[in-house]
Each structure stands twice: as C-alpha cells, then as structure tokens.
Amino acid sequence: MKITDKINNLEPSQPFYSFEYFPPKTDEGLTNLYDRLKRMSHLDPLFASFTWGAGGSTIDRTTDMCATAQSLYGLESCMHLTCTNVVRGTIEKALKEAKSAGIQNILALRGDPPRGQEYWTSCDNDFTHAIDLVRFIRKEYEDYFCIGVAGYPEGNPDSDNKEQDLKFLKQKVDAGADFIITQLFYDVNSFIEWREECRKIGINVPIIPGIMPIQGYNSFRRITNLCRIHIPSEILNVLEQIKHDDQAVKDYGVTLAVSMISKLVNVHKIRGFHLCTMNLEKSVRLILEKLKFVQTEEERNLRRLNRRRSSAGFVANDIIRQEPDGSLPTAKPVIWKEQSVDYLGRSEDWDNFPNGRWGDARSPAFGELDGYGVSLRIPPEQALRYWQNPTTLDDLKQVFKSYILGEIPALPWYEEPLYAETEAIQSNLVQLNELGYLTVSSQPAVDGAKSDDPIYGWGPRGGYVYQKAFVEFFVSPENLEKLIKKIAKNPWITYYASNRNGNLKTNIKEDAPSAVTWGVFPGKEIVQPTIIEEVSFKAWKDEAYALWTEWEHLYPKDSPSQRLLRDIGDNWWLVNLVHHNYVESEGIWDIFFKP
Template identity: 45%
Template sequence: MKISEKIAARSPDSPPFFTFEFFPPKTDQGFENLLSRIGRLNTLNPLAVSITWGAGGSTRGRSIELAGLTQAEYNVDTILHLTCTNMEEGSIDSALHDAKTRGIQNILALRGDSPRGDEYWIPTDPRFNHAIDLVKHIRSKPEFSDFCVGVAAYPDGHPESETDEEGELEYLKQKVDAGAEFIFTQLFYDVDGFLNWQKKVKAKGIQVPIIPGIMPIQTYASFLRLTKLCGTKVPHSVMSDLVPIRHDDQKVKDYGVELAIKMIHRLTTEGKVPGVHFCTLNLEKSVQRVIEGLGWASGQKLANRLIAETPGTIIHPSTPVSELVITPHSATDTAKNQLAATASIESEAGKGELNNAATWDDFPNGRFGDFKSPAYGDPNPWGSSQISRNQVLSQWGNPTTSDDLTSIFLRYLNSKLPTTPFSPQPLSPESLMIFQHLEKLTRHSWWTVGSQPAVNGAESTNEVVGWGPKGGYVYQKCFVEFFVEESDVESIEKKVRDEGGGWVDYFAGNLKGDFKTNTSEGGRDAVTWGVFPGQEIAQSTIIEKESFLAWKDEAFGIWAEWGSFYPPESPQRRLLDAVREKRWLVTIIHHDFQDSSALWKFLFEGDHPLVA
C-alpha cells in the first residue's frame, strides 16, 4: 500500500506511527541474520520499513533483494531508497521495474553522491543531477504511476548545500510540487531547531506529511562520526551529557534511548508530527526500548486496553503496568535467560555464539565487528559519500607521485592533517601509543590505514583504550594494516612462515580478487575483548577472511573515489588508479597481547627484517 494513503487513512485520534530504516549488510550471513532481526522488529507493527541504497548504486542488488523480501515475506510495506547521480544510464528504470515486480509501491528519491567538479564532471546519465530529476522522471512515466514518491529534507541544512535556508526550502517545495507525497528528514538532535524549521516549511505551503528521522545514540564514536558526516547540529546540552559517560558504552546507549524518548514526545506533542522514522543502523534493542518507553508497542497497547475494558479485572494497585505487559524487549530477555541454560540450542547465528542473536551486536564496532552481524559494516546514511571535493583539494592537494602519497600519510600521523581518505577522524590517542612504529612503516611507503596496540587487562574506564561498563577489563592483540607492493606481500608471507612461530597471522588481498592468508578456513581472530561484571566475555573486534574481504573491497573503492575528484587522464588520477590496481591491502596480527612490542619486533627485527 502507498505510504501516503496509509497516513491519510489514519484517524485524528490515532497514536503516532513509526517506520524503520535498514541497510543491506555487506556479508551473506549478515544479510540472512538481518532478515530474522527485521522479523522480530516487525512484531512491533511499524507503518513501513525502508531500505537504503548505496552511493552510485553500489548496493543495488542487495537493496532490491532485501526490499523485496521484507515486502513479500513479512507483508510490511517497504520504501526503497533510490539515488540517481552517478548511476549508469538506464539503471534507474531497471531498478524501478525490479521494485514494481516485487510489489514495492514506495520510493524515497534521493540525489546521492554529488558531482566531483563541474569543470570535468560529466553525469553518468545526463537526465539525473538532482533528486527532483528523479521525482519528475517517475511522475512522467505511465508505467511508474503506481509509485508513491517521497523525498528527503534537512532541518539542520544539507551538509553540501551552496544556498541558504530559504533556498533549501524553495528546493524542497519544488520537489513536492513535482510530485513528492511525503518527506523523511535527515537525523537531528536539536528539537527546537526542527520545530522552527517545521514552521517555515508549512509557511512555504508544503502540506505533505513530514516524518522526522530519529537515530538513537548507540556509541559515542558512531555518534560523532555520523553527526559529522550528516552535518548534524548537536545541542550543547547533549554533548555535556555525553562527554562524562563517553567511555561507558552501556550508559551511552541508555542515554540514547532516554534522549530519543524525550525528543519524540516533544515532536508528537508540540510539533504534531504524525509519526517518526527510526534510523536503526540494523540494531534492534535501542529501538525496541524507545518504542516501549513511549507505550507504542503492540503488546502494551493491547494489554492496557484489556485492563481498561475487561469488567471485574482484579489488579493490585501497586502492580506496575510493566509487569502486566509482555513486550518484545522483555520477551527477548526471557528467551535469552531460558536459552542460556540450554547449551545445546543453536541460535540463528550459530551454535556456541557468545551472545543472544538479538543482543550480540549491541555495541557496533565498525568494519571489524562480527561479519555475521546484521550491523556489520560502515553504513553511510542515504547513499552519501564520506569525502567532499573541498576536503580533497584543501587537505590532500594534488599528489602525482608515490612520495606525495607517503607525505600525506606521514602528515596525518604527525597531526598536520586532520584526515585521510581512510581515516575520517584525527589520529586517536590509542594510535599515538604506537606512533613511532606506524611512522616507520609509512616512511617505508607501507601506508598504514588501521592499527591498534596490544593491551593486557586495562581497566574498562581507561581514558585511551577503555570501553564497556565500569568494573571491567579490556584486552587487545596488536595489529596493523597497510597498502604495499606485491613483492612486499611475498616477503611478508615468507617471514610469517619462517619466523612467525605460530604467533602471527596475516591477510592480504588486491583489487583483482587475489587473496592470501596463513589462517585455517573459518579461522577467526578476536583481537579485542572485554570481561565485565555479570556478563559474558564480549568480543568487540574480530578479524577473519569474510570481514577482511568486505573491508578490502571498500578500501579499494576509496582509492577509486579519491581518484574521481581529479580529471580523467590527469597525473593525479593516473597515480591513484595505478595504486588501486597494483597495491595489496595487508593486515598482520600478533597473538601475544602480553608483549606490547611483539608485532614490531617481528616486523623490524629477526633474520630478515621487513622494514629496516
């Protein structure tokens, strides 16, 4: 059913609705486990779910497959995100036909990646430069007349906009006039700012439903990354609340739930919004808790109505309503406790997993989390790019030689550059613990893009390496990853075989799909774990073949994106393309976490030092 029709059919006294947003996981097992997660969340009775679309159609196949499955298997109306810039000619119509075949009636029309530079950028399909082009295209085709089309809006301002707020409002009005029937907003945390923006939108004559985007804070690091990526304004009060608890993941998550509940209460009472759109990041517990905290869970509504309407119901006055209601959250916890006593029962993720399927990725950990997790990966909301043209030219300039690239990575290590294409944040204090070793590798033209020091039982409250609840201890194996020439891979392979002594594992891959490792098939390296009071051991960072290959594909994609900012056949483009085609990505792990220098001794010492 069309979302616009479902909203219009709601009675004035209907409670607010909610929708869920998911992104296609990068691994097959993550994809399968996401389907189970969507099934559990679907019991909360969302108005619809939406499926994101990777920049330039990079997740096209998985996005359409996932949207089709949610539509068919769970009988929930599905909104397929669709970006239009940098898409191959004809692929828009193909995607729309695929969506229609799968019974999908709702499209969120987005621009996606911005042009790299007008002086040389040529649209892949000249019909599509902006979201309004996609809206007009869908409305102009009789075969697509059944689609309900929505568009995006940005209460805090579009991060790449070159116009003022009035210009953005005018553009939003044009998208609605072109045929958009609903509006999803980008995530925000400034409710006052949204309410002021909402008044201006209505004053502009825009009458279609405006559905605010809500993203419960999951971890402090992901909050900082996503708000920066989306250009989100963060109220001072939120930051002042978060900073003191930033190292306690559970407290941050609890605060995120409480904040979302407060925001939504204001939005639905003061702003009179008809519903909200949850950006889930493919996680479920926080969203469940928010919905239950608002009293919107289906089980709560039913129980409260039965209590009110059933004559002769005897309930002790002191009995909390929460004890009378079975919510998805409480049901999950009950099931978890029961299953814990039955070791032979196999969860959806596989027998012997450390955590229950609903909660095992409660604390997302970026690209080296568990590859089976639905939340595995590094999603960019709404098909956006993490790199801007201004950032490329102002920070990384015009590299034309390998030495120029070495200089960029060295300047980053020495805090003279705030970012690289592979590191969107300044060098972390944790990396400073192994700075001299990273610098030595980089000077050797082994460009480091990821690493962590060895840690043997640091307190979970440690300012540099701590994470998780208080009273715990955290551990890390040292690893480093870098880009090298093929001949260097052969040297690494030989040294691991001759001098590794079983303590060293490596993974290496290139753009063509060649792959090397000394690990056994199915081998998994837990390189970060924590021990906390009253909890199972938590493995927050795991490196294995599947996660490495997923990251490898993304990493070589970053080289391609970096190169796309320079004109074709320019020295800069030729250099970056050559690096992408010839270099290998390598990850090396040393298992002796009790010796903080073990990995570096292996790399720099011994019979055949890899780096002098």
C-alpha cells in the same frame, strides 16, 4: 499500499512510526537481518524503508529486501532510489522490478554529488537532482508510486542557503512528491521552526521527522559531522562524561530519543516518526516501549503465556503429545550445539555493540557506522587541501605520515584524527610508512587496562580491557613477498592479504574469527567487540579499494596524481597483520624493523 493512504486511514491522533534499514555487506549479515525483520515486524511499523547504495551498487539487494520484507513479513516497503552516478537504465530497471514486486513507495533522493570529471561523464545527464527523478517517475508511472523526498531541517550539507533549500523542497513537492522524510536532527526546536517555514510556503504534504538513536559515541560523532548536524550543548556535555562506557551511551541514546519524540508528540502534536535503525534492534524496541507505543517484552510474554495456557494448566508450545500412558512427556533440555541454526542470529542484542568495521561479519550492522555506503566523508575541496597533489610515492608517504603526526585530520579511510592510543605507536607507524607500508589502521597491544582508562578504556566501569596489536596497510607486491617470508618464521603473527581483484593470501589454515579486542566485566561473560576473520576482511577490502578510486577521482583525468593513485590501487595489496602475544607490546614491529 501507499504510505499516504496508510497515514490517512489512521485515527487523527494515532501515532505511527517507520524503520529504516540498509543492505548488509555480507550474505551472513543479510540472513540475520531477515531474522531481525521478522521480529521487528511484530512492532507494527507503518512501513520500512531500505537504502540504496551509491551509483546503484546495491540495486539487486535493495529490491530483494523490499520484496522479501513485504511478501514474507508484511512490512509495507519503501525503496530508496538515488539518481546521481546512475544511468537511466538502472533507474528504469529498479522501478520496473519494484512495481513487479508490488512495491508502491519510493524515496527519491539525489545521492552523493559526482567527484571529478570521470564520474560525471560516465553518468546520465537526465538525472542530476532528486526533482529529475520525481518528474521521471510521475511521467512514466503516473500515480502508481507514492513518492517521498528528503528534507533538511538544518539545511542541506552541500548548501549554505537554507532559504534556497526550502524553495527546492517546494519544487519537489510541486513536481509530484507525496511526503517528506527529514534528515536526522537532535535539536527539536530547529526542526519545529523549519517545519513551520515549510507550511508557510505551501508545503502541505506529511513531514516525517527522522530520528536516529545514538548507538555509539564514535558513530554518533561521525554521522553528525558528515551531515553537519547541530548538537545542543547539553547533549554533548552528557556524552562527554560517558563516552567511554558503550552501554551508558546506548542507554542515553534511548532516553534522548524518547525525550525528543515525547516533546514532538505532546507539545507540537506531531504523530509520525522515521527511526533510523542502523540495522540494530534493541534500542528501537526500548524506545517504542518507553513511549508506550508498543507493549513491553514482559507484557508480550505474559500475553503469549495466557493465550497458550491450556485448560489443564500447562503451557503448550504448539501441540503437546501425550505419552501412551496418558502422562505428559518429560521436557528435554535444549542442546545448543545440536541446533542447525545459528542462534546468534536469533537474539536481538548479540551484536548490540558493533565496534567499527571489525565487528562480527554476521551482524546486519557490520562495517557500517552511518549507512551511507562507500564515499569520501569530507568535501572534495577540503580533501584536496589535506592531500594536495601527490605525484610520486614519496609524496604519498608524506600524506600518510602527516596524518599520523596530526598535521592533517583525515585520510580517505578515516575522516577524523587518530585516537589517543595511537600516540603509543606513533613513531613506529611513521617509520613503517617511510619503508613503503602505507598504514590505514592499527592498534597497540594492551594487557589489562581498566575499562575507564581515558586512553584505552571502553565498556562499563569496573572491568578490564585487552588488545592484540594489529596493523593494516597497503604494500607493493615486492615488499609483500619479503614480508611473507619473515612472517613464516614467527608463530605469533597471522595475516590476510588481498589485491583489488580479490586474490587472497593468508597463513590461517582454518577460517575462524580472531578476537583482537575483548573485555572482562563484573557479572558479564567475556565481551569480544572486535573480530577479524576472512569474511570481514574481504568485505572491508572492497570498501578500501573503492576509497582509493574515490580519492583518484578528485583529480583531472589522466593527471599525474590520478595515474599514481590508480597504479597503486590496481597493483598494491591490502594487508591485515595481527600479533597474538598481547603481553609483548613491541613484538609486532620486529617483523618490519629487524632483519
């Protein structure tokens, strides 16, 4: 059913909401996302949208998710479709499969702009803007699809002209768009002013505000910087005081979203909202409960209990079979280890704190802090200012060293300066890069820092946090072989190494997760937010090498800089090395610096 028809069928004052998901990076994550979709379907969203990877990279997974959500869980699906860096055949295939699966809703987007000559010439010039996609869908499928487009209350991040942005939006509506979903915002007044401007120029289709609950401080800062979102000072002031307390940040994210939506509903009479879930569940449910859009968990449990209570006064799970003597059977305890399913995937909050890319690879949210997929997170012109035009390995070493020393604020793998904790190992990292190990991630060993420590702390107050030292880097095949021989003599070190083609080397005999960050807090079990394992390393490997390619495409085709980056991306290895003796803070560096 079309989204606009569903909206029109509601009572005039009835609120509605929708959920947004992205394709998980791993098969385990996808399996667990389906469990999550099943539970979240009971929250009764008007529809669920599913994002589309850059260049159509997730076409099969996205269409499968839409079809599954719709056919199995009764969730009206809206498939994102981006046209930049996508050939015509890919778009035709996606639309054909969507129609075949009964999907009637498409969110037509431009996607990331092309980055360099090679990207541009490899794509279909028929599709350069979202309006081209809207026109194509209308021409090929007439009114079968309900088409949504994106709106930017604070201006398109790739444009400095908000007035022109509004004109482009009007053109997309005139070309056949049926509704608008906005980019996230945290300033309600700016959204209201923008919405009024839309109405003034004749944009009369439904405008659904995009709301992204704050799931973590670092991910919040990353996405708002990427999208150039204005953050009111009162929000920043609150977050600054609690940014080291993950639970407090998450709780504030719920409170803030409830406050924003309440203002939109009660003051401005706006009744529809699009919640960006980031493939997480608990915050979304709490927001809807606090708004009284859905019953609380306690109310739902009580309702189920009352519905299942039999006339004999006991609770029936499905069918209670009596014993031969007429008595009820004795309840058996659940033995978790005997269950064939992974019960981590059954709870709503087992992955409530996805701590960057080294969270649990089984989580639907694994490896994605913003859901936008693989791309450079800074504009090309800015990236070129930072990274210049390296033509030799020494030039490249200098780029990495400059980042470690704080002389440039970003690398392709990280668009923000290093954390304060890196100062403790800064000199080691500089020396490592000078030796030809191009570092992209690291952390020092920590033996019981207080959880409110301004440098190492995280989680609720009153606890202690621990870290194993690890370092991740790109290295030449020759240096990798020398390193592996030295690692064989050190029982404290484990490693994963892979090249672009996926050839894996490791000294880990049994594939088991390795916790490299954990915390001990009052009244809680040990929390392990950072886990390194083979499946997560492989998923990150694909992204890491894709970012080499993104960097490569900043330069003219076959230029010295492009050839250098391509050669390293094609031939060097990505290595993650962990030192498991977290009491010995310098142990990890001996493997590199001692004979």
